[in-house]
Amino acid sequence: MSRSLSVAVITFLRAKRSPLDGGLKVECGGIAAVLQKLNLMIHMNAIHSASNDRTIHLDGIRGVAALAVALFHFSRAFDNSLISGSHPINRTLFSTLWNGHFAVALFFVLSGYLFFNKFHSSNVMKGAEAAAKRFLRLSIPILFVCLTAYAIHKLNLFTNQQAALLSGSDWLARWYKFEPDLSLAIIESLWLDFIAFDPARTYNSNLWTISYELFAVIGIIALAIASKNLNNFLKIVLVTGVTAVCYGTHYFEFMLGAALALALKIKQPKASCLIAISVITISLSMSALALPAGISEFASDLLYPLGATLLIAAASINEKIKDAFSNSFFVKLGEFSFGLYLMHFITINSVASSVYAATESLSLTFISYAVSTTVLSIGFTYIIDQPWTKLLNRIFRKRKPLLEQPLEIKA
Numbered sequence: 001m002s003r004s005l006s007v008a009v010i011t012f013l014r015a016k017r018s019p020l021d022g023g024l025k026v027e028c029g030g031i032a033a034v035l036q037k038l039n040l041m042i043h044m045n046a047i048h049s050a051s052n053d054r055t056i057h058l059d060g061i062r063g064v065a066a067l068a069v070a071l072f073h074f075s076r077a078f079d080n081s082l083i084s085g086s087h088p089i090n091r092t093l094f095s096t097l098w099n100g101h102f103a104v105a106l107f108f109v110l111s112g113y114l115f116f117n118k119f120h121s122s123n124v125m126k127g128a129e130a131a132a133k134r135f136l137r138l139s140i141p142i143l144f145v146c147l148t149a150y151a152i153h154k155l156n157l158f159t160n161q162q163a164a165l166l167s168g169s170d171w172l173a174r175w176y177k178f179e180p181d182l183s184l185a186i187i188e189s190l191w192l193d194f195i196a197f198d199p200a201r202t203y204n205s206n207l208w209t210i211s212y213e214l215f216a217v218i219g220i221i222a223l224a225i226a227s228k229n230l231n232n233f234l235k236i237v238l239v240t241g242v243t244a245v246c247y248g249t250h251y252f253e254f255m256l257g258a259a260l261a262l263a264l265k266i267k268q269p270k271a272s273c274l275i276a277i278s279v280i281t282i283s284l285s286m287s288a289l290a291l292p293a294g295i296s297e298f299a300s301d302l303l304y305p306l307g308a309t310l311l312i313a314a315a316s317i318n319e320k321i322k323d324a325f326s327n328s329f330f331v332k333l334g335e336f337s338f339g340l341y342l343m344h345f346i347t348i349n350s351v352a353s354s355v356y357a358a359t360e361s362l363s364l365t366f367i368s369y370a371v372s373t374t375v376l377s378i379g380f381t382y383i384i385d386q387p388w389t390k391l392l393n394r395i396f397r398k399r400k401p402l403l404e405q406p407l408e409i410k411a
Contacts, residue, residue, distance in 0.1 A: 055114065056326045056331060057315055057316070057321075057322040057323075057324075057325035057326045057330075058110055058113075058114065058312070058315075058316075058325075058334075059330070059331050059334030059335065059337075060325035060326060060327065060330030060331050060333065060334050061106065061110065061311070061312065061315060061325055061330075061334070062106075062107065062110055062334045062337045063330055063331070063332070063333025063334035063335070063336065063337045063340075064097075064103075064330065064333065065103040065104075065106040065107055065110075065337070066103070066333070066336075066337035066338075066340040066341045067097075067333060067340065068096070068097055068098055068099060068100060068102070068103035069100045069103045069104070069206070069341060069344070070340055070341075070344040070373060071097070071098035071100075072098050072099060072100030072101075072103070073100065073171075073344060073345065073348055074348065074352070074366065074369055075098065076100075076169060076171040076172070077160075077163070077164075077167065077169050077171065077172040077348050077352070077353070078163070078167045078169065078172075078352070078356055078362060078365055079167065079362055080167075080168070080169060080171075082098075083095075083098065083289055084290075085289075085290030087290075090288065090289040090290040091288055091289075091290045091291075091292075092285075092288060093281065093284035093285045093287075093288055094284075095288050095289035095290070096284045096287045096288065096289070096307075098289070099287060099288070099289040099304075101289075101299070101300055101304055102287040102289075102304045102307060102308065104209060105253050105287075105300075105304040105305045105307070105308045106308040106311065106312075107209070107213075108209075108212060108213075108216070108250060108253030108254050108257070108305075108308075109253050109254070109256050109257040109260070109305060109308040109309050109312060110257060110308075110312065111213060111216070111217055111220070111254060111257060112216070112217075112220050112253065112254035112255060112256065112257025112258045112260075112261070113257035113258065113260050113261045113312060114257070114261075115217050115220045115221055115224070115258075116220050116223070116224045116257065116258035116261040116262065117261045117265070118224075119220075119221045119224040119225055120224045120225075120227075120228055120261070120262075120265065121228050122221075122224065122225055122228070123225065124225060127221045127222060127225045129396055130221055131218045131221065133392055133396050134213075134214055134217055134218065135194075135214060136392055137388075137389065137392060138210055138213060138214060139189055139190050139193075139194075140189075140388055141338070141342070141380070141384055141385050141388060142189045142193060142204075142207065142210065142342070143185075143186065143189035143190065144380070144384050145189075145203070145204055145342045145343065145346070145380070146185040146186070146188055146189045146203040146204065147185050147186075147189075148346065149185065149203035149204060149346050150180060150181070150182055150184075150185035150203060152346065152350055153176055153180040153203070154180040157350050157354075158175070158176045158349050158350055158353070159349075159350065159353040159354045159357050160172050160173070160175055160176060160348075160349040160350075160353045161173060161176075161177075162353065162357040163352075163353035163354075163356045163357045164353075166356065166357060166360055167356065172348075172349070172353070174199070174200075174205075175202075175205060175349055176349065177200070178200075178201050181201075184201060184203070185203050188201075188202060188203060188207070193207045193208075193210045193211065194210060194211045194214055194215075195211070197210075197211060204342060204345050204346070205345060206341060206342060206345050207342075212250050212251070212254070216250070216251050216254040217254070219251070219254070220254055220255075220257075220258050223238070223239070223242065223258060224258070226238075227239070232266050235262055235266075236262065236266075239255070239258055239259050239262050240259065242255055243255035243256060243258075243259055247301065247302075248301055252301070252305055253305045253308065256305050256306070256308075256309045257309065257312070259309075260309050260312060260313055264313070264316060264317070269317050270317055270318070270319075271314070271317045271318050272318070273318055273320050273321070275318075276314045276315075276317060276318035276320075276321045277314075277321070279310050279311075279313065279314035280310070280311060280314045280315075280321070282310060283306075283307045283308075283310035283311040283314065284307065284311070286303045286304075286306065286307045287303065287304050287307030287308070287311075291303065335381060336377045336378060336381050338380075338381070338385055339376070339377035339378070339379075339380035339381045339385060340373065340377040342380065343373055343376040343377050343380055344369075344373045344377070346376070347369055347372040347373045347376060348369060348373075351368050351369065351372040352365050352366075352368055352369035352372070355368040355369075
């Protein structure tokens with residue numbers, strides 16, 4: 001923005017010089033064109049900044065969700081009693097901080113919300129490009145993760161079987177029972193995770209979510225584009241109907257996110273801090289790790305998705321809650337969330353399992369797990385994920401945004 005403005009000002013000043021100085025006079029129409037473009041650039045920059053401000057708090061929520069999955073899997077691997085319903089705290093709203101099931105619902109609702117918002121006024125061509133970009137966005141970083149896991153497997157550094165014998169974790173004992181297989185690492189990343197995920201032969205069990213993150217998102221994009229010319233009543237009928245049909249599947253979470261995006265777009269409500277906190281309290285209470293027997297059977301299909309939707313809604317309709325989730329710590333956690341979600345499974349089966357097998361110390365195991373996962377997540381983000389995302393953005397950007405276009409001033 002500042003560079004474009006400087007170019008315009010310098011050009012304008014040069015054009016003001018007299019012909020004796022070798023300058024060119026700009027006609028009134030030319031000056032008007034410059035000012036009009038500058039005004040438009042300022043307006044577009046303001047829109048771009050406002051758009052970032054409206055969604056940055058969602059990065060913070062995503063980061064918390066990724067951390068919750070990592071904590072949940074640590075307990076599943078080394079001390080399953082930590083997430084048992086016998087612990088009173090697991091029946092409270094605080095247990096959402098390590099409830100991996102709720103965290104996954106939160107991921108899915110967030111994706112539905114963001115992609116419906118992004119493509120509600122788009123066209124079919126942009127939707128098709130977004131689908132292709134989405135596949136590449138997911139598959140190539142996953143290929144790196146699976147190749148990393150294959151290398152560790154080949155070097156016989158996965159010690160989860162030994163650790164599982166000591167911790168008694170049936171979950172930890174499930175992984176890497178097959179022989180190292182390079183072709184599996186490649187084919188899984190580019191095909192199987194999207195079409196036919198096999199939990200018995202996977203280099204990362206967290207990848208079961210990836211097919212939903214591709215096909216559900218494509219469905220949300222298609223729905224957003226298909227409904228853009230409908231009036232609000234028909235949009236509500238369409239989105240509500242599709243949401244009801246999807247109940248009982250994980251597509252339901254994505255549709256709840258789309259429904260929330262539509263609702264907030266139509267109404268654009270604002271709530272007091274007290275109301276927002278009350279909604280968050282209800283959201284987290286219905287998303288506890290151990291729910292009462294009478295409603296626990298509805299946890300995964302209904303309560304966790306609804307809880308995730310309410311949390312995102314509350315964080316989006318109150319500025320103070322939005323600012324809280326936009327805190328630099330949460331935003332940075334969100335920046336590393338994809339890496340954290342993918343890499344913690346590798347460290348839990350290698351570094352953390354090795355420490356546990358050698359010491360049987362839960363505290364030392366957790367420290368090694370936290371340090372190794374942090375290092376790998378940061379490395380993955382800065383070396384693989386962000387460069388790849390930037391490259392994709394350049395590939396799929398057919399023309400430069402207005403703010404990056406040079407000014408062409410005609411006298």
